[in-house]
Amino acid sequence: MTHTTSxxxxxxxxxxxxxxxxxxxxxAFAHYLELPPPRTYRAVAEHFGxxxxxxxxxxxxxxxxxxxxxLEAQAAQKLERQAVRTLEQxxxxxxxxxxxxxxxxxxxxxEIDPAVAVRSLPRYVHLELLHAGEATxxxxxxxxxxxxxxxxxxxxxxxxxxERQAFLNDLAGGQA
Numbered sequence: 001m002t003h004t005t006s007x008x009x010x011x012x013x014x015x016x017x018x019x020x021x022x023x024x025x026x027x028a029f030a031h032y033l034e035l036p037p038p039r040t041y042r043a044v045a046e047h048f049g050x051x052x053x054x055x056x057x058x059x060x061x062x063x064x065x066x067x068x069x070x071l072e073a074q075a076a077q078k079l080e081r082q083a084v085r086t087l088e089q090x091x092x093x094x095x096x097x098x099x100x101x102x103x104x105x106x107x108x109x110x111e112i113d114p115a116v117a118v119r120s121l122p123r124y125v126h127l128e129l130l131h132a133g134e135a136t137x138x139x140x141x142x143x144x145x146x147x148x149x150x151x152x153x154x155x156x157x158x159x160x161x162x163e164r165q166a167f168l169n170d171l172a173g174g175q176a
Contacts, residue, residue, distance in 0.1 A: 023048045025058055033071065034065055034161045075164055076156050082172045098128045 032044050041059055044050035059065070156164060 022028060023050055025062070028055065028058070029062065029064055032059070033068055036160050037157055040067070072156060076169065079156060081167050082168060086171060094127045096159060100111070 028048055029046050031047055032039055032041070035043055041055040042052040044059075045055040048055075156167075159167060
């Protein structure tokens, strides 16, 4: 795919030895940002038909690597906030189910079979303890939180910009 530059050319130097065409540097940076890790200036240079030295010099002058790192950190923070919101919603649902099961087990005026509620209640109480941050016989809430955070950070490092946005949208239930 060839990009048109600000001067209307395709970014390649004319073969007749004429003046170099100017490339659209914001578009070049956007392309660099969208590349999957490990990103290279050479890939940008090939895409826009310019030398990798020109791209490298411009990228250093404009701080592309620092900008990418900052944008990825922002994306990770946003993803973590969305994951926490999603987790909070699931925790609230679990607590509502545990409360309902308790009610069924303790009262006879329920449409749910009390025997089923009594068998299910220990699992939901266990989850409720996890959500409250209490230690259980299997895992602590903090361990789950650390594992989720690490997983999210690793996943973001291996995604291009479009994949990252789709992933964030999916986590937010299509609300991002």
